[in-house]
Amino acid sequence: MTNYKRRDFLKNGAALAALSGASAAGVLLPATLAQAQSAAGKIRVGLMLPYTGTFAQLGVAIENGFRLALAEHGGKFGGRELEFFKVDDESDPAKATENANKLIQRDKVEVLVGTVHSGVEMGILKVVRESGTLHIIPNAGADAATGGLCAPNVFRTSFTNWQPSYPLGDLLIKRGHKSAVYLTWKYGAGEESLGGFRDGYSKAGGKILKEMFLPFPNVEFQALLTEIAALKPDAVVCFFAGGGAAKFLRDYAAAGLKGKIPLYGSGFLTDGILEAVGDAAEGIETTLHYGDGIDTKRNNAFRLAYAKTFKLQPDVYAVQGYDAGLLLTAGLDAMKGDIANKAGMIKAMENVKIDSPRGPWTMSKAHNPIQDIYLRKVVGKENKVMGVAHKALADPARGCKMA
Secondary structure (H helix, E strand, O other), X not given: OOOOOHHHHHHHHHHHHHHHOEOOOOOEOOHHHHHHHHOOOOEEEEEEEOOOOOOHHHHHHHHHHHHHHHHHOOOOEOOEOEEEEEEEOOOOHHXXXXXXXXXXXXXXXXXXXXXXXXXXXHHHHHXXXXXXXXXXXXXXXXXXXXXXXXXXXXXXXXXXXXXXXXXXXXXXXXXXXXXXXXXXXXXXXXHHHHHHHHHHHHHHOOEEEEEEEEOOOXXXXXXXXXXXXXXXXXXXXXXXOHHHHHHHXXXXXXXXXXXXXXXXXXXXXXXXXXXXXXXXXXXXXXXXXXXXOOOXXXXXXXXXXXXXXXXXXXXXXXXXXXXXXXXXXXXXXXXOOOOOOHHHHHHHHHOOEEOOOOOOEEEOOOOOEEEEEEEEEEEOOEEXXXXXXXXXXXXXXXXXXXX
């Protein structure tokens, strides 16, 4: 795995900054003038998110959260307004590199915020590691982004796919579930989520009877549900999100499995879709770094502001987008808006303590949140927080060598 050290990034970044500071005539600007220009005008922000398809509502929630953070800071981060450039990534990994290059090369964005789909994120990583563009991940949990492909200019405000699923293993054993079936889409996020559950469950003494997959974004679950009924595990654990999660919950109940075989999942299974599934989700327990019912002044104020602004209830995706805004403004405030000072931006963002609706969290050395993972239970239309499943959980960041 590539060893992308901080000194290499700063060396390359200095060269890129010198080139970008050239005038149309090809003459390098004096350092003082370049610095003055870098702290003036609008900061160009690229939003590379899904606005169509299975994850469309997730992309919208992330953008809403980011814009709410901006509004709460008077429309400016570090004293500077933002100019947005948007690309619908369609949750299509095949288009990821091209879309990221559009924002960086065509639109000249100074920071790229994205995305939801882990496969798409892998394409973004390739581009931003080469360009040195500041990159904030507001959802995609691809373990490699803060693992083997970690880089000084890459930060995450969400989770690794490993994080939310790991505490489920201990939870199931405490519930007396010694055998389980795991079901997910066959793509990066699903497989890495499975890895987190496998680590936690095996450590706690559980046995996975079968690992089941179907292609993303396929939602034809019936054959697998029939097989689950025949296997008769103590519990079923799954990873789905968005429209696919809503259909799975309805199909699970329709197959007669709800109430017979307990269903668990990382919290994306029930986030943002409770209005669409009715009673099919009632009583399901999940683990995640956020829950609707976190009863703190900070979370209550956020939820009220979001609901008033967008006429919608916020979910974990909105929180992650909101925190992406808080992270960016922390760096820009520290640098007085000088986003060209990448070394300063990175240091400020590394040392941040985010006062998030999810609860305060800090940044790991690999640039991933160290955060509480909550146990939640669906009660009516709420992911009710029942307690903390794991306190201050840090991802193992396997393969990250960022010194």
